Amino acid sequence: MAGFDIGLDEEGLFADFDWEAPEHVQAGIREHRDDIAALARPGPDGFTGEAWWSLYFEFVAMVESVGEPPHVAERLAFDGVIGWWLGRNPVAQEPWRCCHCGGDHAILFAATGEWCHLQCLEAWQARRCADAVAALAEFSITAES
Numbered sequence: 001m002a003g004f005d006i007g008l009d010e011e012g013l014f015a016d017f018d019w020e021a022p023e024h025v026q027a028g029i030r031e032h033r034d035d036i037a038a039l040a041r042p043g044p045d046g047f048t049g050e051a052w053w054s055l056y057f058e059f060v061a062m063v064e065s066v067g068e069p070p071h072v073a074e075r076l077a078f079d080g081v082i083g084w085w086l087g088r089n090p091v092a093q094e095p096w097r098c099c100h101c102g103g104d105h106a107i108l109f110a111a112t113g114e115w116c117h118l119q120c121l122e123a124w125q126a127r128r129c130a131d132a133v134a135a136l137a138e139f140s141i142t143a144e145s
């Protein structure tokens, strides 16, 4: 049976076929080599692009399974993946120091585990969500996925 192995090594993406791959397959791999490598390489949070996409599709399937239409499932799945990204990418903080402005006398928000001034919280959360959106966009996961 013919098969292939695609993965990453220290030199980047490799693709080994135990059969003569059609030219269009080889050309597709060459053309998308960097995109494929980006999906397979774990980020600082330990998740690969492939793992983020898997999570996204799991969320879509869960929401669709309760009868929601695909566009609702995809929007909620994106929100779910944002939440997971935030959980997997915590910010190093000092107690009592605001994670947004760096000022003293911040309070700890138990829900997120972040030290922040109440007046800074909305801006901080918007910034963190923007960070998550940008990170997931690296894998082409967007609100329009």
Ligand SMILES: [Zn+2]
Residues within 6 Å of the ligand: 098, 099, 100, 101, 102, 103, 116, 117, 119, 120
């Ligand atoms: Zn602050």
